[in-house]
Amino acid sequence: MRKTANNYAFIDSQNLNLGVKDCGWKLDFSKFLVYLRDKYSVTKAYLFIGYVSENKILYESLQKMGYICIFKPTLKIKNVRIKGNVDAELVLHSMIQLKNFDKSVIVSGDGDFYCLIKYLIQKEKLEMILIPNEYKYSTLLKGISTPDKNMFEFINRKKKKLEFLKKGK
Numbered sequence: 001m002r003k004t005a006n007n008y009a010f011i012d013s014q015n016l017n018l019g020v021k022d023c024g025w026k027l028d029f030s031k032f033l034v035y036l037r038d039k040y041s042v043t044k045a046y047l048f049i050g051y052v053s054e055n056k057i058l059y060e061s062l063q064k065m066g067y068i069c070i071f072k073p074t075l076k077i078k079n080v081r082i083k084g085n086v087d088a089e090l091v092l093h094s095m096i097q098l099k100n101f102d103k104s105v106i107v108s109g110d111g112d113f114y115c116l117i118k119y120l121i122q123k124e125k126l127e128m129i130l131i132p133n134e135y136k137y138s139t140l141l142k143g144i145s146t147p148d149k150n151m152f153e154f155i156n157r158k159k160k161k162l163e164f165l166k167k168g169k
Contacts, residue, residue: 005041007127008101010094011067012086012108013049016155019109019132023156028164030065035162040105040127046093048086050074087112094120103127107155111138121146130155 020027036042047062051071059069070093072086087110094104094116104120106113109131120126121144129144131137134154145151155162 005102005127006043006100007041007103007105008094008097009036009040009042009045009105009107010090011045011047012090012110012113013047014086015108015110016132019136020155022133022136023159025159026164027155027162029062029067031162031164033066035158036105040103042105044068044097044101046070046090046097048072048090048093050086091116098123098125101125105130107132109133109137109141111140114138114140114144117141117144117151121151126151128153132156 016027033042033045036045045067047067048070049059049062049072051059052074059071063069070086070089072089090108090113094106102125104125105128106117106120106126107130117126117129129141129151130153131141132155134156141152
């Protein structure tokens with residue numbers, strides 16, 4: 001009997017949400033979690049997200065779906081823009097969990113994860129990098145690959161499978 005993989009996903013929620021939104025559609029987070037489980041054998045999906053009290057119902061919904069939400073306090077900049085950079089938390093939690101998973105799936109197109117991705121490749125702990133928008137991602141990531149396979153999948157190419165559709169459509 002073949003042992004199933006125990007892979008973890010580490011998701012930059014802001015990069016994912018805005019990347020897909022820039023492509024003109026909205027991601028169905030429930031479908032996305034099923035996709036991660038089915039295609040990449042993800043057993044735990046860590047979703048790194050800035051905490052805004054008005055979004056409490058959204059967070060509860062994501063947790064009910066099965067995401068493990070890691071919250072970052074946010075700052076209001078000039079009473080308009082909300083900032084909650086989750087990069088350090090994503091890197092930290094992937095290192096804390098390193099011994100607990102077989103491989104990782106990083107969901108982001110942010111070049112700030114370059115050193116993490118290189119380290120995971122070196123340790124043979126990276127399964128795939130899922131980039132939300134193939135037209136807008138860091139050039140630092142474009143040079144990453146391993147001799148045996150391409151390390152990128154572009155989420156914007158999965159619209160038919162992952163798009164949020166209002167009920168009745």
